[in-house]
Amino acid sequence: MRATAKDERKAVETVLTEFFTLTDAGWTHARCEAEISKAAGIAERARENGKLGGNPYKKQQYNEPGFLYALDIGGAIKVGITKNPQQRLYEHRRKFKGCQYFLVVSVPDMGKCEDDTLRAFASVAVGERLNLAPDRWHELAAHMESLGTPAGSPNKGGGLPPNPNPITNYSEPNGSGGKPPMSPDEIIFGYGVPLLVNAGSTDKAARSFLGGLRKGHGGDAVVDALRNCLREKPLQPLEWLAAALPPHGAKSTKPNAQEALEAANRAVGERFLAEQEAARASH
Numbered sequence: 001m002r003a004t005a006k007d008e009r010k011a012v013e014t015v016l017t018e019f020f021t022l023t024d025a026g027w028t029h030a031r032c033e034a035e036i037s038k039a040a041g042i043a044e045r046a047r048e049n050g051k052l053g054g055n056p057y058k059k060q061q062y063n064e065p066g067f068l069y070a071l072d073i074g075g076a077i078k079v080g081i082t083k084n085p086q087q088r089l090y091e092h093r094r095k096f097k098g099c100q101y102f103l104v105v106s107v108p109d110m111g112k113c114e115d116d117t118l119r120a121f122a123s124v125a126v127g128e129r130l131n132l133a134p135d136r137w138h139e140l141a142a143h144m145e146s147l148g149t150p151a152g153s154p155n156k157g158g159g160l161p162p163n164p165n166p167i168t169n170y171s172e173p174n175g176s177g178g179k180p181p182m183s184p185d186e187i188i189f190g191y192g193v194p195l196l197v198n199a200g201s202t203d204k205a206a207r208s209f210l211g212g213l214r215k216g217h218g219g220d221a222v223v224d225a226l227r228n229c230l231r232e233k234p235l236q237p238l239e240w241l242a243a244a245l246p247p248h249g250a251k252s253t254k255p256n257a258q259e260a261l262e263a264a265n266r267a268v269g270e271r272f273l274a275e276q277e278a279a280r281a282s283h
Helices: 006-019 030-051 056-061 085-093 110-120 134-147 167-171 184-198 203-217 219-232 237-244 257-282
Strands: 021-023 026-028 066-072 077-082 100-107
Touching: 026 030, 066 085, 066 110, 066 134, 077 085, 077 110, 085 100, 100 110, 100 134, 110 134, 134 219, 184 203, 184 219, 184 237, 203 219, 203 237, 219 237
Parallel strands: none
Antiparallel strands: 021 026, 066 077, 066 100
């Protein structure tokens, strides 16, 4: 660490003496040492498993019966396999806040069915993620259902409604023999709320914002805006939607990439200040 000015050296000295311990090996920190040791152990196990062709336990289960799932993570679909869909959803929600299953099917060979699905949509696949436009979600559903039996909706927790139907079902006519069409409200809140929550909004704020757009512009206009927003994947979908559906009388202008980035930075700063204010108020 290069600290040349007197005040910089004093700041470094303060941090070292308060949080670190001076030993023969230099300054150390118990938590840092523990994390380094833990990471080294994980890396060593990974190297050993790699010599055996991967995690032996996971490799053994890969081609067993289980579940193939498509997870709506807001702007993309993550394809995966699991023995326990509900537990897997809980794990994913720690990373993708507000995510929910688009579809889960019971399959006889998890690994083969996952490979088949990723190959079928290779043109839009990035690893296990499918950058699939909403108007093609019905293709993914049809492919997955051809591989196994739909397992219902294991979406639980998080205060979000189950959403097993693709957004394109909104336009499916009644009596077609397929699933009943979704109403505009089901699309707006079933897809819009997770999209905004994933970007940092609270569930309550997301619902209030979408309700205001629906009241001001009508359900069909909000559904169209959501569809376009999912296609363009802006950094801050709330600001994007607000610009796309301004109050009546105002000019509609979609934010460019720089404006979206600046809006994202402002949102981060505002959340940080709000958290600091709440922390001070609690003391």
